[in-house]
Amino acid sequence: MNFDLTEERQMLQDSLRRFLRDRYTTPVRNEILESDSGMSAKIWEELAELGVIGALFTEEQGGFGGAGFDIAVVFEELGRAGVVEPFLDTAVLGGGLIAALGNDDQQAHVEEVIGGALHLAFAHGEPASRYDLNRVETTAKADGDSIVLNGRKAVVVNAEAAGMLVVSARESGDAYDTDGISLFLVPADAKGVSMQGYALLAGGRAAEVTLDDVTVPASARLGDAGKAFDAIEERVAAANVAICAETLGAMETATHLTREYLGTRKQFGRPIGSFQALAHRMSDLLIEMEQARSSVILAAGHLADDRKSRESNVSAAKNLMGRTGRLVAEDSIQMHGGIAMTQEYELAHIAKRIVMADHRLGDTDHHLERFIALSAA
Known part of the structure; x- marks a missing residue:
């Protein structure tokens, strides 16, 4: 192929x-x-x-x-x-x-x-939802030709810069039901929308968003009432492919910087990369990188498949990238020594992004459990 x-x-x-x-x-x-x-x-x-x-x-x-x-x-x-x-x-x-x-x-x-x-900003996650896409407690109540939104959204990335928020809210059902979830386009400056912003460890900004009797017209709803979950899950799958690919690119930079450093830093009159212990560690990282690249290719290639195939491949890739990413970040820093922790050096930022990517849209444990559940279905 x-x-x-x-x-x-x-x-x-x-x-x-x-x-x-x-x-x-x-x-x-x-x-x-x-x-x-x-x-x-x-x-x-x-x-x-x-x-x-x-x-x-x-x-x-x-x-x-x-x-x-x-x-x-x-x-x-x-x-x-x-x-x-x-x-x-x-x-x-x-x-x-x-x-x-x-x-x-x-x-x-x-x-x-x-x-x-x-x-734009996708206001979906809530303080109690963790990684469960179907746990939505924010409410959407009809009021004539309008919809009134109430609830809290957590870690809404890019909320402060967004002109509009894509907000998920429940029109019917219980907190964990997949049916009953709708999406609404809400202007970021709409009355009743408040934000508490903060910087993210790996760069960018997010905010805690509170919706207090936010009134939007019924025409602000995206798609049919209560039927947004499938689209949310599909887009989150695409986002996880993006995160995996982004992590792969960051890992490429981390291993490239490490290989350069091992070739230039000298001890006892020769590059430290010539020492067998470090050469073996570097070889292990490069082997892990090839497996990681294969998982990204697999997830990207199955993104247009049916739900079970798509989600299984995405969860498998996200789990592998989380484990491999942590290994690459930790070993790269250890083989560099103290210089790797300075903000002026490229690896400091790259390593943060690799590690924190695992916690966006499901970490290794979440996706392992999800892959097992999908395989058994």
Whole structure:
């Protein structure tokens, strides 16, 4: 089987890698991390012009990609450079849900997203939900031609920069029912929406969002009432493929930096990479990297499959990437020594992103349990 990229994807990878190598240096990223916004509006605009966001949507949605391998190509390069801008939240999650469920008027927001003019945030997780996508306690009550939303959303990434929130709320059923969950487009500055923002350890910003009698028209609902769960699960699967690919790119950078360091740092008159113990550890990392790459390819290739196949492959990949990522991050730091912990050195940020990626949308334990349950079904 041929796993080489198509000509179009190869061109996308080359142009994105070249742009990020020239523009997204460690000092530039450190300035972004220290800024109040936690992102660069200029770089976001430039990457949108480059077509990076468009590659995450299908032609029917106004883009030119949207398949699993398109997502993987983009996010591997973003991970390789340690990019902190919110492509996952605005495009894959928020924009993807609008594209999947929105009517003609709502679809116009997708064009704004692709052009870089609109930021989105997916307000789904709640203080008690952990990784369970079906646990939604935020309520949506009909009031004439309007819907009134009440509840709390936790760790809503990119909420402060978003022009609109894609909010999940329950119109019927109990807290764990998959039926009864709806999605609503809510302006971030709507009356009753309050946010408490904070910086994330691996870069970017998130917020705790409170919805206090937030009133939106019934036309703000995405798709049919109470039928949003399947779309949420499908988009989260795509987001997990993106996270796995991003982690893979970050791991490539970590191993590259480590190999360079072992070849230049000297003890007893020779590079420390020539010492057998360190050479064996480096070899083990490279072997683990190949297995990780295979899992990303497998998950991306099955993203358009039926639910059981899609979710099983995604959970298997997320579990493997979490375990391998921790190994790569820890061993890279240990083989570098103290320099790896300094913010001015590239590996410090990369290692944080690798480790924290495991905790986004399900950690290794969650996805192992999920894979077992799906296999038994």
